[in-house]
Amino acid sequence: MNSGGFSGVLTAKVMRFNGGLFKGIDPIPLTPAQIQLLIDAAKADWRFVEPAIFGTLLERALDPRERHKLGAHYTPRAYVERLVMPTLIEPLRREWATAQVVAETHNQKGKTDKALESLRAFHHKLCQVRLLDPACGSANFLYVALEHMKRLEGEVLNLIADLSGGQDSLEAEGFTVSPQQFLGMEINPRAAAIAEIVLWIGYLQWHYRINGKLDLPEPILKDFHNIENRDALIEFERREPLLDDNGQEVTIWDGISMKKSPATGELIPDETARTTVYRYHNPKRAEWLEADYIVGNPPFIGASTMRRALGDGYVDAVRQVFKGTVPESADFVMYWWHIAADAVRNGHAQQFGFITTNSLRKTFNRRVLEPHLNDAKKPLSLTFAIPDHPWVDGNDGAAVRIAMTVARAGEAPGLLQQVTNENSDEGREARNVGLSRREGKVFADLSIGADVAGAKSLKSNSGISQRGF
Incomplete structure (x- = not known):
């Protein structure tokens, strides 16, 4: 399949597939039962398999740490x-x-x-x-x-x-x-x-x-x-294991491996599965591939849990690179939002759309949106937004709440959709969602109407009273 040509074993011509998929040939010994499973699979009709589901299945099947959730969760x-x-x-x-x-x-x-x-x-x-x-x-x-x-x-x-x-x-x-x-x-x-x-x-x-x-x-x-x-946020010259005061390598939970709780039987993090924490030397902002449109679903990690999930070394490197543009109080996903907004405002892409946590409209994350949306010379406009929508977390299949935002350069009206009802009769992952529609200027707090998030204190009230402690 890598080179194509006549196969003496099959006594037939095999088409050349290539694509890098068959370059490394590393056969593994199979039992008769395993060979029979392959034969049975080959007899099935795979022509119309849903590629997105197939990809998720394959990814989890190949990673022993993720097999506990094999076939259990897909993003609808x-x-x-x-x-x-x-x-x-x-x-x-x-x-x-x-x-x-x-x-x-x-x-x-x-x-x-x-x-x-x-x-x-x-x-x-x-x-x-x-x-x-x-x-x-x-x-x-x-x-x-x-x-x-x-x-x-x-x-x-x-x-x-x-x-x-x-x-x-x-x-x-x-x-x-x-x-x-x-x-x-x-x-x-x-x-x-x-x-x-x-x-x-x-x-x-x-x-x-x-x-x-x-x-x-x-x-x-x-x-x-x-x-x-590769990493979408930073590039670096080299990295080396982070050592503690005793000269031992610092490790954290690998973020994937699970075990059954002896008390409840539910899956809980397996703290014995560790991954090394690294220190990054001379980190700099990663260059993204050139594209007309950007879309995606970056990882859901809150600002308060970034160190536990990613390790001190990586978080310090990212925050060092984006110092002054993305506040340390912002969620991890906001680094992607900032880079995409930068690209669109400067004419490197036409439009972008991201899934983020629904805390996008809260104060700490709004600090990333506001400089882009309120820039006098190169403003960004939200052309589509859903502030609070059900989702399925790709990591553990948990039902989470997300926000969707689409933005382009210039001043433009947007479409705001609010979830009006959710029908979960078909199961958590195929929830039917009813949406309302409003059009107008969409503000940083994902609202239309009065710009409440952009309200400023009245100078005439300064010095009259003080907020209590």
Whole structure:
């Protein structure tokens, strides 16, 4: 599968897959029962497996520390779409609507060539749009975005085919929306490798649905290196184990391993599973991959628990790098929010959307939003927000409350949606959510109306009274 060609064992030609997946061949001994399991799995129909679920399953199956939650928890697709649509798909569809109007205007005047030119120009742009998830995990967000962009591309190609009488063969020539456009950064090497596979599974499924076969040029998988295994916040010259006063390496709980409580039988942290705490030398801000849109679900870690979860050395390095821009009282996710806001305000990206904890609108985290939203020269505007929404924590499957925010540069009105009801009949992870809609200027506290969060003290009241202690 790595090199392709005729297989004497199978007495058949095997297609070349490549993509970096089959470079390292390290066979392991299998029992007859295990071989039978593989045979049974190979007989199943995997053509329409949901890639996002498949990625989560694979990631947990490969990590013995995470097998206790194998198959137990997924982030519902509807929740992922709720952020991907306003961040990426709706802006692209607005551009598509404009391209259709232009094409129709030319067509009515009998200028079919001009109409096709405008449609091809949009398709060309669509095939160059780059989306970045700077904490991509096993690529759930990127896969959902890929699928929606392929749907949009299908509409574009159908209209081009109708107008050209089926003469255009852009997709056949390899000019198409592909996994190369979907970029990710992920600190877990196993998840980073799986993320790329999830994107390819999604892409190949789409090709199969359209064509009924996989008649792709070899290699089937292309090694684009678009998912990078690295830290999204800092780079550093080197790191070394942090030592305590006795010269021993400092360790913390690995944040993953669990054991059954002898008292209750429930899963609790296994404190014997330790990971080393490091000191980082000459840390600096990490450079993100260039992209037109940014979307993601960075880790949920509160400011007060960062040291326990990440270790003193890493937290000190991050806070040193972002000193003066992200307050130490802000949650971990706010570092991603700040970097993305910076990129959008300075024209390096068009729009970004993030899942954060629902404490985003509270005072300590608002201090990250306000400098971006209130900048007189380069303001940022929230174009979409849900202040309080149910979610499923990817780490332990716990039901948590999150906020969704989408932002772009300039002054613009936004859509504020509030959860009005939640129907949990289908289980905690597939909760139906009713949402209200309001449009207007969305402020840092994720509200529309009076800017309560931006209220200032009246100078005329200074010195009259004092707040008690």
